[in-house]
Amino acid sequence: LFSPAAVLANPPNDGNNWVQTFSDDFNGTTLDTNKWSTCYWWGNSTGCTNGGAGEVQWFQPDDVIVDNGTLHLRAQKRSKNGYNYTSGMISSHDKYAFQYGYAEMRARYPKGNGFWSTFWLGSQKKIWPPEIDIAEHLGYAPNNMHMTLHYSTPSSAHESSSSWWTGPDFSADYHTFAVKWEPNSMIWYIDGVEYKRYTDSANIPSHPMYLMATFALGKAWSNVAPDSSTPFPSYFDIDYI
Secondary structure (H helix, E strand, O other), rough: OEEEEEEEOOOOOOOEEEEEEOOOOOOOOOOOOOOOOOOOOEEEEEEEEHHHHOOOOEHHHHHEEOOOOEEEEEEEOEEOOOOOOEEEEEEOOOEEEEOOEEEEEEEEEOOOOOEEEEEEEEEEEOOOOOOOEEEEEEOOOOOOEEEOOOOOEEEEEEEEEEEEEOOOOOOOOOOEEEEEEEEEEEEEEOOEEEEEOOOOHOOOOOEEEEEEEEEEEEOOOOOOOOOOOOOEEEEEEEEEE
């Protein structure tokens, strides 16, 4: 993750100078808990879910696996806390947040009915909206990637600007997914190519946001529920953030 500053890297290739302020290559055999938690901010040692979003899994720390430079978020069909599935997630809330910058993930998404995997930003103020969905993927449509900004206005508690791109099967190989967030614009990238741009500065978040990668299950907005064809266990594989 980068912010404008002294020369170190130039991720968006936009002529500006950038300095890296956060990264994780997931080396070693355990998650760096100085950077990440394995639940939403309201969760605890027993796990968590986001029932308001329609998730049907219970997030568990043992479904977050680091091995040979890759983070594996695993989904399993097992009963836990009244849910029929468990899965893994990571969140940098209260450990790392940033206001404006460039964030990128290299990952391979899971394929299967009911899978709902996302690389996204949440508000460190712990309010909703805003929400920045950098790369949101529904496993029943593995060639589609969704990019969305959720925001509020003086007259509406929730509005959104959403786009999607139909490309390769994102479960077949690794790709990079990124957003460049500045006061007057937001630009979404897949494999370094721009696929969405938003420029209404009145609705662009202007306070710190934290990072999340979540392997949720559920119907989402147009997904289908897990069924007998859904493969378990399955993995959301992340090379770096």
